[in-house]
Amino acid sequence: MGRLDDRVALISGAARGQGEAEARAFVDEGASVAVADILDDEGEALAGELGEHAAFFHLDVTDEEQWSAAVAATVDRFGGLDILVNNAGILRFSAIRDTSLDDYMRIINVNQVGVFLGMRAVIPTMAERHRGSIINVSSTEGMAGLAGLVAYSSAKWAVRGLSKVGAMELGSDGIRVNTIVPGGVETPLVQSAGIDMDISGWFKQLPLGRIGKPAEIAALAVFLASDESSYCTGAEFVADGGLTAGFSVDM
Numbered sequence: 001m002g003r004l005d006d007r008v009a010l011i012s013g014a015a016r017g018q019g020e021a022e023a024r025a026f027v028d029e030g031a032s033v034a035v036a037d038i039l040d041d042e043g044e045a046l047a048g049e050l051g052e053h054a055a056f057f058h059l060d061v062t063d064e065e066q067w068s069a070a071v072a073a074t075v076d077r078f079g080g081l082d083i084l085v086n087n088a089g090i091l092r093f094s095a096i097r098d099t100s101l102d103d104y105m106r107i108i109n110v111n112q113v114g115v116f117l118g119m120r121a122v123i124p125t126m127a128e129r130h131r132g133s134i135i136n137v138s139s140t141e142g143m144a145g146l147a148g149l150v151a152y153s154s155a156k157w158a159v160r161g162l163s164k165v166g167a168m169e170l171g172s173d174g175i176r177v178n179t180i181v182p183g184g185v186e187t188p189l190v191q192s193a194g195i196d197m198d199i200s201g202w203f204k205q206l207p208l209g210r211i212g213k214p215a216e217i218a219a220l221a222v223f224l225a226s227d228e229s230s231y232c233t234g235a236e237f238v239a240d241g242g243l244t245a246g247f248s249v250d251m
Helices: 017-028 040-050 064-078 101-129 150-173 188-192 214-225
Strands: 008-012 032-037 054-058 083-086 132-137 175-182 236-239
Touching (some): 008 017, 008 064, 008 101, 017 083, 017 214, 032 040, 032 064, 040 054, 054 064, 064 101, 083 101, 083 214, 101 132, 101 150, 132 150, 175 214, 214 236
Parallel strands (some): 008 083, 032 054, 083 132, 132 175, 175 236
């Protein structure tokens, strides 16, 4: 028996990377999954590989109407919606002085506004069933700033606030809202930003001495989607290899 039997999940940014790992883990645990992304070819391929318990739906998380359509399509295909993982995100390095308003807002719209729109879109369906788990993905850059990530860090700080307000407002509807706070994770998003993922590089300085794996974040998402976390809401779950524990020195 799977930990997510008879549950239906919608995962944004699910075509690859961390979202793909979450989709695979959810299906393995018995859930039906709406693989939602702007990457149509990758999303279709993943849904096809996962079989009858998965379907791909095109979703630009900055588009209000596409959120409504994705939720409606998920309910129509699988009969309900119990879990939302707001996973979609983009990452760009740029100093404040070199960041245009358009560049800033592009990241804010995907990483922050997309989370807001996703939360709002699933509330009616989840409230009607009086159960739901919303999992918002923030970042350690949403707990401490990092030079060069003004828009990304701002958005990820906001995600934490969205989750806490959501938890306060939606608990009476049986909906839990929690935040996953990953550190560096080996995904195409990180690769595209040019971050060194070699263990001999920066990540070797972490207490665990390595970058995180998408499956490790997915395992945390499974926990938050399942009844094992039934008394958890408004909380933040950090998976960062010890990044936020402090600074290490040679002993």
